[in-house]
Amino acid sequence: xxxxxxxxxxxxxxxxxxxxxxxxxxxxxxxxxxxxxxxxxxxxxxxxxxxxxxxxxxxxxxxxxxxxxxxxxxxxxxxxxxxxxxxxxxxxxxxxxxxxxxxxxxxxxxxxxxxxxxxxxxxxxxxxxxxxxxxxxxxxxxxxxxxxxxxxxxxxxxxxxxxxxxxxxxxxxxxxxxxxxxxxxxxxxxxxxxxxxxxxxxxxxxxxxxxxxxxxxxxxxxxxxxxxxxxxxxxxxxxxxxxxxxxxxxxxxxxxxxxxxxxxxxxxxxxxxxxxxxxxxxxxxxxxxxxxxxxxxxxxxxxxxxxxxxxxxxxxxxxxxxxxxxxxxxxxxxxxxxxxxxxxxxxxxxxxxxxxxxxxxx
Ligand code: CA
Numbered sequence: 451x452x453x454x455x456x457x458x459x460x461x462x463x464x465x466x467x468x469x470x471x472x473x474x475x476x477x478x479x480x481x482x483x484x485x486x487x488x489x490x491x492x493x494x495x496x497x498x499x500x501x502x503x504x505x506x507x508x509x510x511x512x513x514x515x516x517x518x519x520x521x522x523x524x525x526x527x528x529x530x531x532x533x534x535x536x537x538x539x540x541x542x543x544x545x546x547x548x549x550x551x552x553x554x555x556x557x558x559x560x561x562x563x564x565x566x567x568x569x570x571x572x573x574x575x576x577x578x579x580x581x582x583x584x585x586x587x588x589x590x591x592x593x594x595x596x597x598x599x600x601x602x603x604x605x606x607x608x609x610x611x612x613x614x615x616x617x618x619x620x621x622x623x624x625x626x627x628x629x630x631x632x633x634x635x636x637x638x639x640x641x642x643x644x645x646x647x648x649x650x651x652x653x654x655x656x657x658x659x660x661x662x663x664x665x666x667x668x669x670x671x672x673x674x675x676x677x678x679x680x681x682x683x684x685x686x687x688x689x690x691x692x693x694x695x696x697x698x699x700x701x702x703x704x705x706x707x708x709x710x711x712x713x714x715x716x717x718x719x720x721x722x723x724x725x726x727x728x729x730x731x732x733x734x735x736x737x738x739x740x741x742x743x744x745x746x747x748x749x750x751x752x753x754x755x756x757x758x759x760x761x762x763x764x765x766x767x768x769x770x771x772x773x774x775x776x777x778x779x780x781x782x783x784x785x786x787x788x789x790x791x792x793x794x795x796x797x798x799x800x801x802x803x804x805x806x807x808x809x810x811x812x
Contacts, residue, residue, distance in 0.1 A: 484518040485710065490539070492532040492549035494651060495525030498676050499669070499736065500698070503604040503729045504548040507700065510721045519714050521546060532650060536701065540596045545706035548603060551589075551699050552633045559774055560781040563788045564589050564600070566696035568635050568767040570788070573605045573695035573730055574803070575795045580697070581723075583791050588784050597704045601722040604698035604729040607737070609690030610674065611755055612667030613658065613683035618755060621762045630654055630666035634774075635692030638766045651677070658682040667692060671744055672736030680744055686752050691763055697726070 489508065493501035508521035526532030535547035536554050551558075552565035563570075564585065571579060579585040580602050589600050616627065625643035629636075636646030647663055657663045659682040666683070667690065668674050680686070700722050707715070744750050775782040 481518075483711070484520070485714070486520045486522070487545040487706065488529065489521045489523045489546035489548060490526075490528075490530050490535050490544050491523060491547065492526045492535055492553060495528065497525075497651075497673075499606065499673055499729065499733060500604070501525065502732075503698065503725050504700075506728065507548070507603065507721060507725050510724065511717060514717055514721065515714060519710070519717070523548075526650075536596070536598070539701050539703050540598055542597070542703050542705060545703050547701045549699060549701075550696060551600070552696070555633055558592065558596070558780075559778050560592055560784045561589075562634060562774075563781075563784045564602075564697060564699065566633075566693040567771065567788065568638055568692045568694075569764050570694055571792055571795065573607045573697075575792070575799070576605065576695050576697050577602070577726065578795070579788070579791045584787060585791070588787060592780055592784065593701070594704075599702045599704055599707045601700040601702070601719065602697050603700035603722040603725045605726055605733075606669055606673075606693075606696055606698075607730055607733045608670075608695055609667065609693040610670045611687035611690055611692075612665055613674065613679045614665040614685040614687055615658070615661070615683045616664050617685060618687060618753075618759060620756065621759055624759070624762075627665060628663045630657065630663050630668075631692060633692075634767070634770055635667070637770050638692070638763055641766045641770065642763060655679060655682055670733065670737045671740035672733055675740040675743060680747060680750050684749065684751055686744065686750055687755050688752070689755070691755070691760055698729075700725075 489504060491501065491504050493504070495501060496505060504523050508523050511519045511521055524530075529544065530538040532549075533553055535549040536557070538544050539547040550565045551561035554561040564580070566576075570576075576585075580589070586600075586602065593600050612629070612631070617623065618627075621642070624639065627639070627644040629639060629644055629646060630649045631639055631646050632648045636648065639646045647657075649657055649663075649666075651668065654666050654668060655677055658666050658679065666679065668677060668679060670690070674680065674686075700718075702718070710718070745752060771785060775785040
């Protein structure tokens with residue numbers, strides 16, 4: 451029943467928007483109906499990067515549609531709890547949501563492949579797989595039973611390993627480590643002897659400062675500085691093996707999607723793609739600026755994870771993913787496609803991006 455609630459939000463304002471020229475130059479269906487949608491998110495309201503991406507999406511859609519598609523954005527917890535975006539859009543309580551597909555772990559395990567897998571695809575490779583390598587078709591098939599249409603909509607680029615108040619010099623240092631790290635990365639840490647903890651963004655700083663946790667990953671310099679994490683921990687480890695280029699999703703209830711005329715559907719597709727490009731640029735720029743600030747701070751020590759630690763985490767990741775694929779046919783199908791693509795891109799990345807960056811930076 452609730453699936454139909456959104457229809458109340460469809461405002462038929464015939465004649466107010468659209469064709470300014472003589473009749474017949476544009477289709478009445480496409481130009482005279484306007485839509486007012488609600489979009490729920492997992493982010494703190496207007497949070498730099500993550501939260502602003504969806505504000506930008508709403509702003510661009512309204513401007514580019516001449517006001518025919520208006521989206522009201524709600525921060526996590528304002529309309530529905532931060533981790534209930536998927537359910538709210540699926541049942542039609544709202545038309546749209548913006549979050550990360552790996553939050554649906556436990557409900558739709560296979561969805562994790564579309565955000566990030568530890569030691570998986572980076573931003574460029576994920577974008578390539580989704581838009582040209584068959585990934586998006588698999589994603590839409592996975593979400594169809596939930597009455598949802600997913601759109602890639604944002605990517606933070608490679609993250610950081612996180613903030614630590616304990617040094618990580620060997621595999622043994624992972625034992626007993628209490629770390630805020632969600633998803634598959636958390637499961638990998640657990641098997642390495644650590645204690646993964648899931649905390650919403652707003653609780654991370656205090657938990658780290660009071661010693662309730664020894665370490666946390668969040669995003670990267672740009673977002674981590676805005677949370678003040680450098681004031682609560684000394685060691686800043688890289689690279690972000692757990693999230694090599696996580697992509698965000700815009701999800702739309704399929705009934706709401708079908709109610710849009712073709713031109714607004716096209717506009718949604720194009721605008722979501724524009725947000726992915728834009729957000730990657732915003733993070734690349736913001737990370738470089740914030741990293742300068744962190745490197746100038748005498749209380750912060752930038753550190754690389756030892757290679758033996760990364761290799762250990764990588765081998766555990768292979769076990770964790772293999773188990774997920776073995777127990778879930780959808781994860782198996784998507785995982786096989788994902789890793790076939792990853793292997794192909796490794797051959798390509800070795801002689802292109804990696805070779806170039808090794809040459810330029812060393
Ligand atoms: Ca993260």
